[in-house]
């Protein structure tokens with residue numbers, strides 16, 4: 001008897017509607033939020049439960065066919081971009097909140113559940129899920145776990161890694177494992193820390209236990225205008241120096257405020273070189289006290305204007321501009337490219353100046369929105385893909401920004417992940433030996449390197465071709481270890 | 486120092502020798518030679534405005550905390566010392582967090598980056614010194630709490646937080662079940678609670694943060710004030726409280742915060758309900774492990790005033806395999822202690 005083909009085996013375990021291999025049906029999956037990278041997969045599978053995921057992986061493992069996981073496809077680094085030789089596994093049919101325990105402040109959800117849906121589901125208990133990426137109405141918790149996503153409130157409330165307790169994961173072999181626990185620590189190595197941010201390279205997340213946070217009684221945002229970007233940057237340091245950890249601390253430059261103001265009418269001061277949004281939350285007494293202190297610091301730091309939200313509607317309006325910075329850029333430019341470097345905040349003036357110089361050099365505009373509290377920059381490079389050469393210029397501009405971030409002691413990605421986009425810059429940030437340990441970790445979970453191939457951790461071979469191997473003490477590192485995938 | 490250690494590790498690897506990594510306390514494990522982490526000490530970088538401190542492994546914890554306190558900041562996971570000489574490298578290797586753990590986070594939550602020398606003698610750097618970093622796998626957090634099994638931690642970058650402006654502890658006479666209920670309820674109500682412990686029929690609740698927030702919470706929660714509360718919490722953190730005294734073995738259980746109290750046990754309840762301590766004969770260890778498993782956790786048996794026990798008990802076989810492969814990658818010649826045999830277990834933390 002002839003051995004069953006991959007497609008026959010997959011068709012046997014999935015309802016017909018959940019197995020797609022015709023080109024038109026696969027088109028919607030050809031890219032994630034980084035739409036300049038596109039490819040069609042071998043086929044698309046939409047499992048409805050963990051058992052089906054385990055079966056799919058077991059089948060693919062037996063056939064040595066690779067698998068790319070996909071949540072909502074809002075990722076900005078090409079992490080969920082298909083591969084022509086891979087099966088694309090979408091979690092779109094796994095959107096149930098499985099349980100909520102308001103007393104223990106936890107919820108157990110399937111991987112396809114939207115980030116905001118968790119907060120909506122638990123709102124009547126006075127709780128919410130704290131990490132709030134701007135894409136929260138669309139992105140999935142499985143994607144958040146894979147990227148260790150952050151949001152504008154992460155300075156105070158932490159990233160995904162600080163808000164996830166336990167995962168159920170299917171390994172490439174089809175083994176189902178529990179990582180983390182219901183307590184605050186678990187036996188063995190901290191594999192939870194390894195899984196979070198692993199970009200779909202180590203296993204498929206099938207269940208996520210998230211920590212819920214009590215909703216603060218009150219939140220108020222102060223919005224300050226500055227005549228120079230440097231002054232705004234310095235004010236951020238002054239707020240921290242005053243012993244305040246605001247619930248959110250964001251900065252936008254004039255190109256960004258002008259773009260969003262036309263779009264959402266948030267009430268931004270478009271004459272200011274930069275504005276800061278600084279949120280305080282807690283009890284009314286606490287908020288009043290903190291806003292008074294912050295306003296004082298902002299004034300001393302040279303703010304030309306300070307507005308404080310008077311009610312919830314106004315607070316949300318101030319934030320709406322920041323949260324819509326990406327789509328707004330899309331309105332003033334045919335295409336935009338969002339970068340994600342993180343830097344020590346003291347380097348901000350230098351980095352912003354150099355970005356301005358690069359902007360001249362490449363002849364492309366660049367707006368800057370910035371998770372200022374934690375040093376995470378989002379330069380938005382504007383270009384027109386229909387103009388020959390502009391896409392390439394935008395990518396080169398972006399790569400220069402990332403390398404600049406590494407040079408000043410920062411990192412190439414704060415929250416969007418490496419994916420396919422920043423794979424070359426990983427060679428700048430890590431030495432071959434460090435990358436080899438990461439390959440070993442990959443190998444420990446996925447021996448045949450079948451999960452999300454070609455993403456997140458470059459082969460040493462690729463680094464050699466890129467020609468920007470990290471050098472140690474002026475000497476190129478020896479190049480002995482062989483790449484595994 | 487780094488180069489000397491690298492050669493020492495390479496030599497041990499070549500000969501198949503074992504190395505002991507020690508900080509302030511001597512190792513009880515057999516080893517041919519020793520790496521004394523205190524030889525690599527000092528604060529490399531501290532920028533209070535960046536909320537980042539970078540320190541060498543052998544720096545005394547006391548020095549780190551004093552330096553930060555002078556700038557109005559702290560290590561928010563409130564590490565226990567278990568000995569005045571305790572080093573920061575030991576804290577990270579053992580992954581020890583104190584009473585503030587459920588409210589602020591654990592050691593690994595505040596680790597931004599680590600440098601290590603692995604079992605091949607390679608000096609490697611993972612993570613960094615910025616708040617957000619998702620480039621590659623989060624190896625620096627994997628190393629945190631790995632008990633010296635993956636290498637010598639040489640340098641650590643931490644996220645710092647401001648010291649609270651005000652603090653007060655309130656005490657309530659309650660039985661264990663009611664105390665568990667209160668701990669959980671208050672956790673879900675946005676009070677500035679930073680520690681909760683139930684011991685000897687009393688629930689201790691530490692409130693800390695902005696002065697107005699503490700004041701409001703005191704009015705809402707009630708209870709009696711505890712005099713000299715900082716000393717009480719330090720004793721509790723260091724396991725010098727009377728509960729930890731005596732010879733009866735100590736069992737630690739990590740479990741879901743809402744788990745009911747154990748019947749008929751001499752127990753204390755900590756970490757908002759998520760950490761339980763039992764004084765009971767050794768043979769009760771199995772019972773403790775069984776119980777903890779029922780409530781989504783695990784149990785270990787240890788001596789008071791010492792490090793957390795490293796355990797791989799109850800892990801899925803597939804995960805044990807992952808552990809073994811990670812260990813083999815970082816320590817292929819078994820220079821460092823094996824997964825079940827960290828020297829830190831026997832000898833208090835480094």
Ligand SMILES: Cc1cc2nc3c(=O)[nH]c(=O)nc-3n(C[C@H](O)[C@H](O)[C@H](O)COP(=O)(O)OP(=O)(O)OC[C@H]3O[C@@H](n4cnc5c(N)ncnc54)[C@H](O)[C@@H]3O)c2cc1C
Nearest residue numbers: 071072073074075079133134140142143146149150200205
């Ligand atoms: C307008 C806009 C604003 C954004 N704002 C933010 C922001 O503020 N902060 C931020 O951090 N990000 C932001 N992002 C990026 C993106 O939304 C996040 O990275 C998000 O977590 C991706 O989730 P997703 O469900 O869309 O994942 P996808 O894009 O589908 O996948 C992302 C990665 O996760 C993997 N993956 C998905 N599901 C699983 C699973 N179940 N198991 C294992 N691996 C899986 C994929 O293989 C891929 O590598 C923004 C994106 C857009 C478009």
